[in-house]
Amino acid sequence: MSKSVRVGYASCGIAAGAEQVYQKLKETIEERELDVDIEKVGCIGMCHNEPIIEIEDNQGSYTYGNLEVDDVNELVEKHLIDEIAYEDKLITSPSDEYDYFSKQRKVVLRNSGVIDPESIEDYMERDGYEALEKALDMDPQEIIDKIKESNLRGRGGAGFPTGMKWQFAKDAEGNEKYLICNADEGDPGAFMDRSVLEGDPHAVLEGMIIGAYATGASKGYIYCRAEYPVAVRRLKIAIEKARKRGFLGENILDTEFSFDIQIKEGAGAFVCGEETALMHSIEGERGMPRPRPPFPAQEGLFGKPTNINNVETWANVPWILRNGAEEFSSIGTDESGGTKVFALAGKIKRGGLVEVPIGTTLKEVIFDIGDGIADEKEFKAVQLGGPSGGCLTKDHLGTPVDYETLTEAGAIMGSGGMIVMDEDDCMVNVAHYFLDFTQEESCGKCTFCRVGTKRLLEMLEEFSKGKGSDEDIEKLKEMADKIKKHSLCGLGQTAPNPVLTTLRYFEEEYKAHLEEGTCPANVCRKLITYTISEDCIGCGTCAEECPADAISGDSKEVHLIDQGKCIRCGACQEVCPIDAVEVE
Amino acid sequence: MELECNNCGHEWFYRNEEDETVLCPECQDEVKVSLEGESCSLERDVEGVLEKYLSQPSSLIPILQEVQKKFGYLPRDVMEDIAEYLELPVSKIYGVATFYAQFRFEPLGDHMIRVCHGTACHVKGADKIGEAVENKLGIETGETTEDGQFTLERVACLGCCSLAPVMMVDDTAHGNLTREKAKDIVEKYKEG
Numbered sequence: 197m198s199k200s201v202r203v204g205y206a207s208c209g210i211a212a213g214a215e216q217v218y219q220k221l222k223e224t225i226e227e228r229e230l231d232v233d234i235e236k237v238g239c240i241g242m243c244h245n246e247p248i249i250e251i252e253d254n255q256g257s258y259t260y261g262n263l264e265v266d267d268v269n270e271l272v273e274k275h276l277i278d279e280i281a282y283e284d285k286l287i288t289s290p291s292d293e294y295d296y297f298s299k300q301r302k303v304v305l306r307n308s309g310v311i312d313p314e315s316i317e318d319y320m321e322r323d324g325y326e327a328l329e330k331a332l333d334m335d336p337q338e339i340i341d342k343i344k345e346s347n348l349r350g351r352g353g354a355g356f357p358t359g360m361k362w363q364f365a366k367d368a369e370g371n372e373k374y375l376i377c378n379a380d381e382g383d384p385g386a387f388m389d390r391s392v393l394e395g396d397p398h399a400v401l402e403g404m405i406i407g408a409y410a411t412g413a414s415k416g417y418i419y420c421r422a423e424y425p426v427a428v429r430r431l432k433i434a435i436e437k438a439r440k441r442g443f444l445g446e447n448i449l450d451t452e453f454s455f456d457i458q459i460k461e462g463a464g465a466f467v468c469g470e471e472t473a474l475m476h477s478i479e480g481e482r483g484m485p486r487p488r489p490p491f492p493a494q495e496g497l498f499g500k501p502t503n504i505n506n507v508e509t510w511a512n513v514p515w516i517l518r519n520g521a522e523e524f525s526s527i528g529t530d531e532s533g534g535t536k537v538f539a540l541a542g543k544i545k546r547g548g549l550v551e552v553p554i555g556t557t558l559k560e561v562i563f564d565i566g567d568g569i570a571d572e573k574e575f576k577a578v579q580l581g582g583p584s585g586g587c588l589t590k591d592h593l594g595t596p597v598d599y600e601t602l603t604e605a606g607a608i609m610g611s612g613g614m615i616v617m618d619e620d621d622c623m624v625n626v627a628h629y630f631l632d633f634t635q636e637e638s639c640g641k642c643t644f645c646r647v648g649t650k651r652l653l654e655m656l657e658e659f660s661k662g663k664g665s666d667e668d669i670e671k672l673k674e675m676a677d678k679i680k681k682h683s684l685c686g687l688g689q690t691a692p693n694p695v696l697t698t699l700r701y702f703e704e705e706y707k708a709h710l711e712e713g714t715c716p717a718n719v720c721r722k723l724i725t726y727t728i729s730e731d732c733i734g735c736g737t738c739a740e741e742c743p744a745d746a747i748s749g750d751s752k753e754v755h756l757i758d759q760g761k762c763i764r765c766g767a768c769q770e771v772c773p774i775d776a777v778e779v780e
Numbered sequence: 781m782e783l784e785c786n787n788c789g790h791e792w793f794y795r796n797e798e799d800e801t802v803l804c805p806e807c808q809d810e811v812k813v814s815l816e817g818e819s820c821s822l823e824r825d826v827e828g829v830l831e832k833y834l835s836q837p838s839s840l841i842p843i844l845q846e847v848q849k850k851f852g853y854l855p856r857d858v859m860e861d862i863a864e865y866l867e868l869p870v871s872k873i874y875g876v877a878t879f880y881a882q883f884r885f886e887p888l889g890d891h892m893i894r895v896c897h898g899t900a901c902h903v904k905g906a907d908k909i910g911e912a913v914e915n916k917l918g919i920e921t922g923e924t925t926e927d928g929q930f931t932l933e934r935v936a937c938l939g940c941c942s943l944a945p946v947m948m949v950d951d952t953a954h955g956n957l958t959r960e961k962a963k964d965i966v967e968k969y970k971e972g
Contacts, residue, residue, distance in 0.1 A: 199875065207938075207939060207940055208940045208942055208943060210953070211940045211943055211946065211952075211953030211954070211955050212943060212955060243941075243942030243943070244942050246942070246943070381939075382895070382936070382937075383937070384898035384899045384936050384937035385898050385899030385900050385936075385937060385941055386937070386939075387939035387940070387941055387942075390939050422845070422882055423939070424937070424939065425951070460841075460842070461841075461842070461845060461884065462882075463841055463844070463880035463881070463882040464846065464880050464881030464882035465879060465880050465881060466936065469945060477841065478838060479837060479838050480836075480838040480839065480840035480841055480876065481837070481876065482839040482875060482876055483879065483880070491920075539941060540942035541900035541942055541944065542899070542900050542903050542904075542941075542944075543903065543904075547900075547941065547942040548942055582899065613899065615899045615903065615941075617903055621903050626903075628904050630899075633905070633936065637936075639879075642966055647972075735817040741959075743911070743915045765908065765911055765913070766908065767908070767911075770908075770958065770959055770960075771959075771960070
C-alpha cells in the first residue's frame, strides 16, 4: 500500500505555518520521487499542535505536530523512506490509545481532517450525497418525521427541536419558501462552524438540500462571517462542484425538485446571528431584530416562509438519513440526540476542536480530552456560551453538557465556545470583558439593552477600581434582571448572564474588590502594584521596556518603580530575566 | 483615489487628494492629481462594480463590500454613486454602512494590523499585545500612522483560539504572541 500524507489546512493550521510545511513536504517528496500522495485537509482537531500532518501507511495512522520547515527533511527521510517513526515530533502512532480522540465521537467532524474539502470526489467516496439520493426517494413528511425521531436540536445555542422547525416551514402557506444556513459565528472564542465549513463544506450543502426538499424551499442562503475568508472560498468551490454534478440547480438528480444556494457575506455585526436581524441584513438593511411572531416560518426573508438553521445542525442531517434516526438519538441523552462540537481554548493544555456525545461531563472534556490546565495552575472556571453564557466552577465539573443541565447551572450550551480559566483570571474582569463586548454590539433598538448594558458596564468599571458597595451589587442585579426581561432579542436577553453567573459563583471575589480593595487574581490594574525586589541585578531591561518611563536605577543596582508614573501594564514583569518584579 | 501613471501605466491607490502632483512609485514620473482627465479613473471603476449587481436593495451590502475591497474605504462620492444606482437616498446607504463594523470611511494604512480580543486571547493577555503594538507604532487603536504605513484595529475574534494571543497583519495570522514577538513582527513589516 502506498503512503499518504494529510496536512491540516484550516485557518488555525495556516496561521501556525501549515502552508510552508506543505510546500516543503511536497517539494521533498517530488525531489526524491517517492510514491506518496500528499493532500490538504480540514481541521484535524488538535489545534494546540498545529501545524499537524497525518501519515497513513500499512501500519495505520501516525500524527506529527508542531512541525517546522526544518523538520521536513528528517521526517521524510525517517518515516517515508526508512519507515521508522520520527520520534521528535510524533504525537500518536497506531498503537497508542490517545485520550484526545478516544473520548470523542465524530459525527459532524467525521470528514474534517480526513478529506480534501475542495474535492467533491473525496466527499462522495465517504458516502457523500448518498443521503440526498435516499431523501429524494422519500416523501418530504417522512424526512421530517425522521429528523423529529432523531431528537436533533438546534446547535446554534437555543436548542429548538429541528424537526419541529422544519414542520412549521413545511406547513406554512406560500409557494415560494426560503432556507438559510446561519454561519455568522460571532461569539468570541468559538470556531466550530468555521472548522466545519473549512473541513467539510459539502456536508453542510447536502444537509441544506435535504432540508429544502423536506420543507419545499426553492432558494437557500448561507450567511457567513466575512472574517472567515477560507470558509467562504471553500464554500464557493463546493457549491460550484455540486452544481456541476447535478446536486444543486434545476431538476436535482433528474427529479422535479430544484434548489440553489447563494453565499451572503456578513459585514461584522454580532447581532446578525439573531435570525430576524440576519434576514434584514440579507435584505440589505441594518441588521436589527424585530419582534416575533410572526416567526420566520410564517414570515421570514423577503416576507416569505423561511427555515433557518445553524451550520452544525445542517451538517448532522445527512448522517441521520444515512445511519438512521435511532442510531443518532442513541448517541446523546434522552432529550437531545447526537453530539456537540466544542471549541476548547484558554488556559488548557490541549486545546482544539472537540466533538463529544451530548451528556459527556465537563470534567471529561476539560481534563481527559483537554488534559487539564496548562503551566501547572489551578482550574478556576470554565466559560460556556460566550457573551450569552456563564462561568461555571469546579463544583460543576460533573455536570453533563446538555441544554437543560447547563441552563440550570446558569450557563448555556450556546454555540460551543468553551474557554477554560485558571487562578490568574479575575472574574470581575471577565464579566467586564463580556459586557464590554455586548454593549458595543447592541444594535440600539431596545432601550434596556442599549442603555442598560452601558450602565452595567460602568458599574463594573467602578468595581474593578475597588469602588462600590453591597447596595451597588443589588442595583446591578436589579438592572440585569430588567435588561433580560425587556429586550427584544437574544442579545439583550442574555447579555447580563456573564455578570450574573460570576456574581452567583464568585461573590467573594466581587467582595474582595469592593470591601478590601484588592483583586485576588492580580488583574484589575487600579488595585495592583508592581514592585522590584532586592534580587534585582540592575540589568536595566525593565527600564528600557517600560512604556511610561517609570523605572529608574543605576546599572547593577536595584531598580525602583515610580508608582505615580506606573501604568501597571506588567511589561517589566514579562521581561525581567530573574523574576524580580513582583505584583500584589 | 486610484491613479494611473501616464508614463508607465502603473496603477495605485493614492490617499492625499489635496496634492496637485505626485511621483509615480514605479517610474518616478510626475503624475497629475485631478478629478478630470485620464490620470483619475475613479468614476469608471465604480461603474464596473455596480453593473455586476441588480439594482435592488439587497445588492447594497455586497456592493459596499466590493467597493471597499477596491478602494480600501468607502469614499463619499462613491456612496453617492451607489445611491443613484440603487435609487435609494444617500442617507440610507450611509445608515446601513455605519451599522456594520466592516465598513470604514477613511483611507487605510498600507498594512492592516488586527489585534484579536476574543475570549481566549483576552485571558492570555490580548490587552498587553495591543499596548505593545500601540507603543511600537506611536498610535492608538483605531488610528493610522502618519506615514500611512499601518492601521491598528482590535477585532472581536479571529477564530484561531488555540494559538492565543493572536494578531493578524494583512491576511497573515501570527499566534502565540508575547509583547516582544508582536513588536518584532511589526518591525519586520516596517522594514518591508
